[in-house]
Amino acid sequence: MADETLSRELEPRVEALGFELVELEQAGSKQRPILRLSIDRPDSKAGEPGVSLEDCTVVSRALEPWLDQREGLSDRYVLEVSSPGVERPLVRPRDWERFAGAVITVRGRDTLAGRARRLEGTLLGLRGENQDTVALRIGDEDVEIPLGDIERGNLVYRWERGQKR
Structure with missing residues (x-):
């Protein structure tokens, strides 16, 4: 820490x-x-x-x-x-807004949005009166997760076949 x-x-x-x-x-x-x-x-x-x-x-x-x-x-x-790398962590509130539209994973201390401790989806940004809720699209459903419930969030990078590493 x-x-x-x-x-x-x-x-x-x-x-x-x-x-x-x-x-x-x-x-x-x-x-x-x-x-x-x-x-x-x-x-x-x-x-x-x-x-x-x-x-x-x-x-x-x-x-x-x-x-x-x-x-x-x-x-x-x-x-x-x-560098934070291609799977950059999302740490500050500004990160959750700036990377809206990107595929991310979030890991929680407990189950998130009634689903699992780890979720992957498209980041929609922050919501709520105090901008304290992360909006995430998983498949065709939008879920909201209190920022305080998220232990770690990061961008997801998908390697393309034939791409140099």
Whole structure:
């Protein structure tokens, strides 16, 4: 689980570089922490190339001087910056809106929409007065799932026969 303060501090720094912070994962030990940042372009689309290795290098090099000076972080930290991948996680409310129309999977803590713990369908976006319900089309039926019931959501990428991996 990531430190929320660190995530809040990193987010504007990543955005200033022209990217968005998708996720921050902290691993390792207190003496040698590992910070894993997943970044994306704010205008990326499902199934299209997102960030490059060069983009990850730019973000890493830009953040290191700040992290080197940050109180409470061991000077032996390891920073890993990567793309969220083709099956990008849906983390923030804006993700659920931006990727409307894409095929996604959602996994719940318990059964979702009276069906199963894991569902796959076409994302329709957020609904509800507080934008706190995910609308999903499964087959020819639309279901709504409270955002709080979703443990994890991500895009689904379908490999085409003969496509290079």
